[in-house]
Amino acid sequence: MTAAIAPPHPPVFARRHLLTCEGLSVPEITSLLDLANAAAEANRRVHKKGDLLHGRTLVNLFFEASTRTQSSFELAGKRLGADVMSMNVQASSVQKGETLIDTAMTLNAMRPDILVVRHHAAGAVELLAQKVDCSVINAGDGAHQHPTQALLDALTIRREKGRIEGLTVAICGDILHSRVARSNINVLTTMGARVRIIAPSTLLPPNPSRFGVEVFNDMWAGLEGCDIIMMLRLQNERMQGSYIPSSREYFHFFGLDHEKLACAKPDALIMHPGPMNRGVEIASTIADHSRSVIREQVEMGVAVRMAVLEALARNLPNR
Amino acid sequence: MTSPRTAIKPLDANRRRPAGGKPASTQSGTAFINARLIDPSTNLDGPGGLLVRDGVIADLGPHLRLNAPPDTAVVDCAGHVLAPGIVDCQVFTGEPGAEHRETLKTASFAAAAGGVTTMVVMPDTTPVIDQVALVDFIQRRARDNAIVNVATMAAMTRGLAGEEMTEFGLLRRAGAVAFTNGKSSITNTRVMRNALLYAKDFGALIVHHTEDPYLSKTAAMNSGEISARLGLPGVSTAAETIMLERDIRLVEVTGGRYHAALISCRQSLEVIRAAKKRGLPVTCGVSINHLTLNEFDIGSYRTFFKVRPPLRTEADRLAMVEGVISGDIDVIVSSHDPQDADVKRRPFTEAADGAVGLETILSAALRLHYGNESVPLLTLWRAFATTPAKLLGLNAGTLHKGAPADLVLVDLASPWVVNKEHLRSRSKNSPFDESKMQGQVLRTVVAGETVYPFADGK
Numbered sequence: 053m054t055a056a057i058a059p060p061h062p063p064v065f066a067r068r069h070l071l072t073c074e075g076l077s078v079p080e081i082t083s084l085l086d087l088a089n090a091a092a093e094a095n096r097r098v099h100k101k102g103d104l105l106h107g108r109t110l111v112n113l114f115f116e117a118s119t120r121t122q123s124s125f126e127l128a129g130k131r132l133g134a135d136v137m138s139m140n141v142q143a144s145s146v147q148k149g150e151t152l153i154d155t156a157m158t159l160n161a162m163r164p165d166i167l168v169v170r171h172h173a174a175g176a177v178e179l180l181a182q183k184v185d186c187s188v189i190n191a192g193d194g195a196h197q198h199p200t201q202a203l204l205d206a207l208t209i210r211r212e213k214g215r216i217e218g219l220t221v222a223i224c225g226d227i228l229h230s231r232v233a234r235s236n237i238n239v240l241t242t243m244g245a246r247v248r249i250i251a252p253s254t255l256l257p258p259n260p261s262r263f264g265v266e267v268f269n270d271m272w273a274g275l276e277g278c279d280i281i282m283m284l285r286l287q288n289e290r291m292q293g294s295y296i297p298s299s300r301e302y303f304h305f306f307g308l309d310h311e312k313l314a315c316a317k318p319d320a321l322i323m324h325p326g327p328m329n330r331g332v333e334i335a336s337t338i339a340d341h342s343r344s345v346i347r348e349q350v351e352m353g354v355a356v357r358m359a360v361l362e363a364l365a366r367n368l369p370n371r
Numbered sequence: 372m373t374s375p376r377t378a379i380k381p382l383d384a385n386r387r388r389p390a391g392g393k394p395a396s397t398q399s400g401t402a403f404i405n406a407r408l409i410d411p412s413t414n415l416d417g418p419g420g421l422l423v424r425d426g427v428i429a430d431l432g433p434h435l436r437l438n439a440p441p442d443t444a445v446v447d448c449a450g451h452v453l454a455p456g457i458v459d460c461q462v463f464t465g466e467p468g469a470e471h472r473e474t475l476k477t478a479s480f481a482a483a484a485g486g487v488t489t490m491v492v493m494p495d496t497t498p499v500i501d502q503v504a505l506v507d508f509i510q511r512r513a514r515d516n517a518i519v520n521v522a523t524m525a526a527m528t529r530g531l532a533g534e535e536m537t538e539f540g541l542l543r544r545a546g547a548v549a550f551t552n553g554k555s556s557i558t559n560t561r562v563m564r565n566a567l568l569y570a571k572d573f574g575a576l577i578v579h580h581t582e583d584p585y586l587s588k589t590a591a592m593n594s595g596e597i598s599a600r601l602g603l604p605g606v607s608t609a610a611e612t613i614m615l616e617r618d619i620r621l622v623e624v625t626g627g628r629y630h631a632a633l634i635s636c637r638q639s640l641e642v643i644r645a646a647k648k649r650g651l652p653v654t655c656g657v658s659i660n661h662l663t664l665n666e667f668d669i670g671s672y673r674t675f676f677k678v679r680p681p682l683r684t685e686a687d688r689l690a691m692v693e694g695v696i697s698g699d700i701d702v703i704v705s706s707h708d709p710q711d712a713d714v715k716r717r718p719f720t721e722a723a724d725g726a727v728g729l730e731t732i733l734s735a736a737l738r739l740h741y742g743n744e745s746v747p748l749l750t751l752w753r754a755f756a757t758t759p760a761k762l763l764g765l766n767a768g769t770l771h772k773g774a775p776a777d778l779v780l781v782d783l784a785s786p787w788v789v790n791k792e793h794l795r796s797r798s799k800n801s802p803f804d805e806s807k808m809q810g811q812v813l814r815t816v817v818a819g820e821t822v823y824p825f826a827d828g829k
Contacts (some may be wrong), residue, residue: 253568253625269572294535295565301538 065363069181069188071236072197081239085207087359088352092207095131095355105134105365108165112138113155114191115171120326120350121191121200123227125168128357132365134165152176153183160184165368166361174231187364201325202235204356207244208349209280212321213237217244222274222316223265224250224306225284225333226295229258232325233284237263250274252306256297273304275315282323283308285331299332309335321345400424401819402439403780406448410455410770411753416607417647421453423776426819431770448780454752455768456488456519456777457733458759460578461632461656461704463554463725465797466512467505467530468497473709473797475509478729479517483823485730486779486812487705489520489760489767494531495553501526501537506545518822519815520777522548522765524578526768527566533557539575548763551578551632554724556614556678558584562617576762578630579618581639582680586610591720593666593681601672602720604754608636608687611680614637619646623651630762631655633706635680637690644699655699657691658706659732662739664688664802674715674722675802678706692744695754702762703754705732709798727796731789731803734780737810740783780814787811 057196064083095101110129114122122138129136140157150158152171159167166187169177174194181188192198210216221240227233227249240247247265249256260267268274275281286302291347308322322334322344330336339346404420408431420435421428422443426731439445442703459482475492482490492509494500500509506525513521513688525547525729525790529535539550556579563579570577587606592598596606615631619642622629634640634655660678665685669676676682694700708725715722728735735754739746760768767777791799815823 252572254565294562296569297536297538301541305540 054091066367068364068367069190070199070360070364071178071181071188071190073199073202073235073242076199076239076242078242081203081206081243084203084356084359084363085210087362088203088207088356089211091358091362092211092352095351095358100131101133102131102360103133105129105132105165105213108134108365108368109163110134110136110168110361111159111162111164111190112136113141113159113169114139114168114282115141115169115176116192118170118191120353121170124219124350124353125189125191125357127354128361129356132358132361134361145328148283152180156180156183160186162264166364187368189360189364192231194206194231196231196234198231198235200353200356200360201232202239203360204349204352205282205323205325206238206239207352207356208323208345209321210343211352212348213279216240218246219279220248220277221280221282222248222250222273222278222285223275223282224308226255226286227251227284228258228295229287230284236282237265241265248274250306252296271312272315275312278316278320280314280317280321280323283310283328283334285325285327286329299329303332303335307331307333307335308337308338313338313341319343325349376784380652389628398480400429401446402435402445402448403448403453403778404439405436405450406780407577407638408454408770409452409752411749412758412769412771413454413768414749416749418450421770421778423816423819426776428770428772428774428776429583430772446780446814452748452781452783454748454779454781455756455770456779456815456817457486458489458491458763458765459487459705459707459729459732459755459767460491460702460759460763461493461658461706463493463495463706463708465709466496467508471797472711474516475513475521476516477519477795477797478518478707478709479513479521480825481707481727481741481794482519482796483815483817483825484812485705486733486781486815487519487729488777488779488815488817489522489765490517490729491524491548491759491763492521493553494524494526494551499526500524500530500547501529503538503541503545506542506547519817520767522546522763524549524551526550527552527577528557528562529607531555533559533562536562537568539570540573543573543575548765549576549578549630551586552580554580556580556582556584560617560621564625564738567621567625567629571625571627574628576628576630580632580634581611581614581618581634582606583610583614587611587648590681591677592669593683595666595684597669598665601669601719606681608638608683611636612638614643615642619651619653622646622651623649626652628652629654630702633658633661633680633692633704634694634700635661636683636687636821640690640694640699643694647699654701656704657695657700658704659728659735660706660726660802661688662695662703662709663735668802669719674717674719675726675800675804677719677724678708679724680767691746692705692739692746695739696744696746696750698750701738701754702759703732703751704759705729707796709796710800711798715800723779725800726762726802727794727798727800730794730796731801733779733812734787734808734810735753735803737783737808741809744755776816776819778814778816779812780816781810782813783810785809785811
């Protein structure tokens with residue numbers, strides 16, 4: 053009786069920005085993944101273009117170099133019919149000494165609808181979001197968050213395994229400096245996966261177990277019985293002696309090779325957010341392994357970004 | 372690393388084997404009868420005998436005191452002390468790079484003569500032992516040339532420069548028993564923290580020389596009245612304790628296993644004591660020099676008494692002895708550091724640091740047993756055999772059945788005078804030259820083979 057007069061459901065994802073995965077609810081994540089799943093199917097058609105964002109302006113503002121995330125957002129925006137602009141910040145006013153806030157105010161005056169921002173400093177995207185009138189998507193801020201990466205990883209897992217809940221996921225590598233790890237821990241634990249992190253102690257944040265994960269310094273033990281192996285990129289500047297002694301030793305103890313892969317479940321998936329260092333964190337043959345879904349991750353990246361743009365666009369004011 | 376797949380190669384693999392696989396004697400083993408057995412690992416100090424078969428201790432106890440099993444070679448110990456050989460965990464040699472000062476071979480002869488059955492050599496060589504291939508080199512050279520067991524510590528930072536960590540995991544697999552920056556301290560606190568943190572994952576021990584180089588740079592001796600009178604630049608004990616206290620804080624943060632290589636003063640002992648009381652994984656060592664000598668011994672600028680850290684006051688020396696007795700100081704080392712006349716026969720400030728000690732460590736330690744300090748023999752052997760072996764994960768320092776027969780037979784009473792010309796070490800810089808000693812090594816046995824007295828009778 054009441055159902056008949058109830059107002060239509062408000063959109064499940066009712067936020068203005070997507071800045072962090074921390075605090076996203078199961079329905080929010082599920083709705084985004086459902087949207088993304090539909091987008092993924094649409095992306096496989098010959099005619100991919102929609103008009104949901106027709107007339108809207110999407111600005112990519114990347115203060116840090118990026119290939120896949122930036123092009124993925126660009127493509128996602130275009131497929132939804134938006135006007136997309138990518139700002140090459142290295143060559144812009146930032147180099148001339150403009151502060152982050154001033155850059156934000158300048159851009160704001162151009163009246164974009166959605167800003168996609170990557171910045172090398174944790175918290176910078178949130179700061180910017182406070183100063184502009186449009187929606188902001190965090191495309192990576194320092195070692196803090198990279199929400200669309202975690203969502204695309206979740207979508208990849210869900211499509212391959214049919215579920216996320218109950219799976220054991222091992223995230224291996226430089227957890228300390230990784231926004232991908234933090235975002236994935238948030239999303240995967242929220243969705244009911246058991247998450248393990250595997251790294252040398254020098255590449256772990258303090259009190260890692262407070263993240264609701266199991267912590268391993270021994271990759272052989274950590275991979276035992278895992279459904280998903282998520283490798284992280286090791287930054288070049290971390291390789292020489294300060295956090296780990298050498299890439300050779302790192303590969304020996306923390307690189308994914310066939311011997312260590314054999315510890316995981318026989319149908320375990322291999323994931324990597326890219327770009328890979330072959331022979332450092334992942335053996336070349338493993339990267340190209342039949343269980344590697346690294347290319348699927350890239351494909352799902354476009355779909356997830358379309359879903360996020362769509363969800364945010366629904367919440368934009370129609371001025 | 373706990374997984375069997377990453378298991379560290381048993382260190383036994385590095386043990387000396389009798390050269391050339393000597394034909395087994397027709398007799399099955401050797402019986403050491405009529406001995407006073409000392410073994411800190413079981414708190415044993417009593418009459419008995421010990422049977423060696425195939426290089427390991429096959430049996431021991433009072434039942435073997437007078438009765439050797441048939442078909443065994445018999446060594447009558449005449450009531451003398453038979454104990455685990457010394458595990459000396461700080462030995463500098465000149466190999467590779469300064470073979471004119473000491474080689475692994477010459478050091479091993481000195482060790483055998485001094486009752487040392489395992490030498491742990493330091494990475495301060497040219498080149499520095501900071502790579503797997505160099506650990507292999509030391510082990511091969513030791514296997515082919517040394518007459519006692521040789522274990523090696525690897526450098527903690529590349530080139531001992533104190534900046535970049537070495538490959539602890541791979542080096543440990545290659546056989547490095549611990550990681551140290553040798554004679555230099557790591558001033559970069561971040562490097563030290565990361566090293567402790569990283570070492571923890573591999574169960575590796577960090578051994579650190581604690582001396583603030585900015586305070587000790589120009590110093591030639593302990594700072595105090597004597598240095599003032601001699602007009603020599605001194606270094607205060609603070610240089611040692613500042614670094615030690617910093618390290619203890621880092622151990623607290625990281626949980627890494629830490630061993631202060633050499634402490635030399637009362638204040639350092641207090642720091643160690645407090646750390647142990649808090650349950651931190653901290654141990655420390657002291658050199659035989661700092662247990663038996665003090666700054667007065669420098670006398671009129673005698674450079675053979677110039678060591679690092681410098682000899683301290685008598686009060687500090689007594690504190691060190693007390694630390695050994697209480698067990699707060701875990702390990703006694705020789706800190707054997709051969710230096711030739713070229714670098715020792717110089718004005719005190721310009722002379723090199725270091726003293727040889729392999730051949731005198733045992734006799735010198737017995738001074739503490741006979742002197743006013745009355746250190747029990749079990750305490751001494753615990754500090755220079757049992758505990759160092761345990762810290763470094765070596766199968767040594769014990770008379771357990773099945774343990775390698777690394778033994779020393781000591782006549783506690785026999786007097787002798789040190790004559791540097793008779794030292795086997797290639798360098799003769801002994802602070803004990805012409806000293807009267809009581810207690811002499813009669814026989815040293817490594818893996819069941821007698822390595823001292825030497826075959827040529829010298």
